[in-house]
Amino acid sequence: MTTHDNLPAAADHAQAIEQAASALPAHKPRRTDVDPRAARRAERQVALMFLGSAVMTVLFVVAFVAIPVDRSVYIWGFGSVNASNIALGVTFGLAIFLIGAGAIHWSKKLMNEKEEVQLRHSLASTEEDRQAAIEAFEDYSADSGFAQRPIIRRSLLTAMALFPIPLVVMLRDLGPLPGEALRETLWQPGSRIITDPTGRPIRPSDLALGGLISAMPADLPLVQEEEGNLNARAKAAIILVRMEPQEIVSQQGDNWDYGGILAFSKICTHVGCPIALYQQRTHHLLCPCHQSTFDLADSGNVVFGPAARRLPQLPITIDPEGFLVAKDGFAEPVGPSFWERGDA
Amino acid sequence: MKKRSRRRSLAAGLLMGGALVVVGSGYAVVSAETTPAPPAGTTSSVEQLQLGRQLFLEGCSSCHGLDGEGIAADNATGGNGGPSLIGVGEASVDFQVSTGRMPLAVPEAQAPRKDVLYSQDEIAALAAYVATLGPGPANPTEEELNLEGANIAEGGEIFRTNCTQCHNFAGSGGALTDGQYAPAITDATPKQIWQAMVTGPQQMPVFSNETITPEDKKNLIAYVESLKVEPNNGGLGLGRLGPVTEGLFVWTAGLFFLIAAAVWIGAKVR
Numbered sequence: 001m002t003t004h005d006n007l008p009a010a011a012d013h014a015q016a017i018e019q020a021a022s023a024l025p026a027h028k029p030r031r032t033d034v035d036p037r038a039a040r041r042a043e044r045q046v047a048l049m050f051l052g053s054a055v056m057t058v059l060f061v062v063a064f065v066a067i068p069v070d071r072s073v074y075i076w077g078f079g080s081v082n083a084s085n086i087a088l089g090v091t092f093g094l095a096i097f098l099i100g101a102g103a104i105h106w107s108k109k110l111m112n113e114k115e116e117v118q119l120r121h122s123l124a125s126t127e128e129d130r131q132a133a134i135e136a137f138e139d140y141s142a143d144s145g146f147a148q149r150p151i152i153r154r155s156l157l158t159a160m161a162l163f164p165i166p167l168v169v170m171l172r173d174l175g176p177l178p179g180e181a182l183r184e185t186l187w188q189p190g191s192r193i194i195t196d197p198t199g200r201p202i203r204p205s206d207l208a209l210g211g212l213i214s215a216m217p218a219d220l221p222l223v224q225e226e227e228g229n230l231n232a233r234a235k236a237a238i239i240l241v242r243m244e245p246q247e248i249v250s251q252q253g254d255n256w257d258y259g260g261i262l263a264f265s266k267i268c269t270h271v272g273c274p275i276a277l278y279q280q281r282t283h284h285l286l287c288p289c290h291q292s293t294f295d296l297a298d299s300g301n302v303v304f305g306p307a308a309r310r311l312p313q314l315p316i317t318i319d320p321e322g323f324l325v326a327k328d329g330f331a332e333p334v335g336p337s338f339w340e341r342g343d344a
Numbered sequence: 345m346k347k348r349s350r351r352r353s354l355a356a357g358l359l360m361g362g363a364l365v366v367v368g369s370g371y372a373v374v375s376a377e378t379t380p381a382p383p384a385g386t387t388s389s390v391e392q393l394q395l396g397r398q399l400f401l402e403g404c405s406s407c408h409g410l411d412g413e414g415i416a417a418d419n420a421t422g423g424n425g426g427p428s429l430i431g432v433g434e435a436s437v438d439f440q441v442s443t444g445r446m447p448l449a450v451p452e453a454q455a456p457r458k459d460v461l462y463s464q465d466e467i468a469a470l471a472a473y474v475a476t477l478g479p480g481p482a483n484p485t486e487e488e489l490n491l492e493g494a495n496i497a498e499g500g501e502i503f504r505t506n507c508t509q510c511h512n513f514a515g516s517g518g519a520l521t522d523g524q525y526a527p528a529i530t531d532a533t534p535k536q537i538w539q540a541m542v543t544g545p546q547q548m549p550v551f552s553n554e555t556i557t558p559e560d561k562k563n564l565i566a567y568v569e570s571l572k573v574e575p576n577n578g579g580l581g582l583g584r585l586g587p588v589t590e591g592l593f594v595w596t597a598g599l600f601f602l603i604a605a606a607v608w609i610g611a612k613v614r
Contacts, residue, residue: 028614030613030614031614032613072575073575078576078579078580079575079576079581080573080575080576081575081576081577081578081579082575082576082577082578085577085578085579086579089579104608104609108613109613113613195555195556196505197498197501197502197505198498198502198556198557198560200557202554202555203554205554206552206554206555207552207554207555208542208544208550208552208554209550210544210549210550211544211549211550211551211552211555212506212549212550212551213506213551213555213556214505214506241549274509275509276506276509276510277509277510277518277520277526278549279520279521279524279547280544280547280548280549280550281546281547282521282547284521286520286521288509288518293521304521
């Protein structure tokens, strides 16, 4: 049985086509069909586009070889731009665009555009075919005894329902569980605080009132050198801000500041963007990604945005040499929430 | 009796006057010793201070008070709500006035950068006068602003750690809360960038010379200067704001081009 089986019989075929064609509006010839000059002009235009593409391809290679990558050029309306990038982009873009445009122009102006009629059979199967299919299904169903033997039917359905479970269980092996890694940072009691990225220890007097500085633990550069990744930095990054001690409404622990200097994790608790848009007058810290806003004068609580938890505070003090150090590690995991984190 | 008493009161008056002169001049000497000397590199002569005082009274005192003590915002008394200028230092005055932010045209969420109203000399005089009200951050020296030999790569690292979150990776600025914004710093001169760091204008935190040293500041400013002359390697910069303007451009200009091409392909030829 082929798809042509239910087309009209051959004798009717030509007649049906004629009938369909007569229902169409009369074919109007294009200018290029009746005027040889217009046709020649269209021919020239198409050829020009194809040749233009060829020229652009050659120019692309020339530009690639000839223009130094660091040469910049001033283009009106664009400003100062990289000459090589612009030349490569324009030539390559035009090379491919002109092939397409030429082909479209060719087909629209010169290729035969006379309407043609093709017959299509109806999409549905014939009534006999459908009846036969239903009969066959019922026959085979009765032969299998699927309906008469419920114990087989139910045990098969049970087996098939359980079968996907190993696939789900195997998901657990996709990678090691995070363990304690997400709860620990490099900060320990006595960790010295150094400026990021310049790596200098900080005295309390270094930070002006209303001041802000990004900081990291003193052992981070070494750890990063050994581990060769940025995981330790991603967890340990902090910011230090200084405000008048009486401006501090609340803190996450007693005397976790040092003379109005507060240390907070620099990692947003929403999805972990580094966060340091600090408005020194309102003491609000904004996340640039989704506008979560934390009030650093009030325990780093969320005042706006999608973050669900306050920004963890690092308790700080000074060491005998007078430099700022961590009094203790972070009391809670820093950064975004994770499955095993729990509510705390 | 009457005469004697008058003479006695005259003597008492003379004594009082003499005592006042002694105490006053003594206080002047003592306070001259405790008042910090004007920062090195500035020539705050008496005439300059007088000019500064004059300009201050004319242009600033209606909001900041006759002695820079500040005026509380109060509709009842018509107080304009200018903060105290005692201890803001010459760097702050120079920054605010040389960027046109002060004098303020209207009180709004944030003072915008606008045309400068004072000459260089007048700004210097104003700054010198306000610096006498209390010690505050000084202007950078010529040597500190000499960017020759600065480490642009390290400056870039400092910039990306401490500045990009507000001022954008290319210094194009960005939004804050309540109608406030971090301005583009591409119009700022090296001196103004330095002044902004040490004074923390408006919502900007202070980046003191101890946490970001003068050497760091020099590197950082050299990096910002390099951003200004860097060409847009991708073609149109679109304000160097990143995916927002780039996406908008593609969704308008790019989509318009695609629709125009589709219309052309489908149009019937006559």
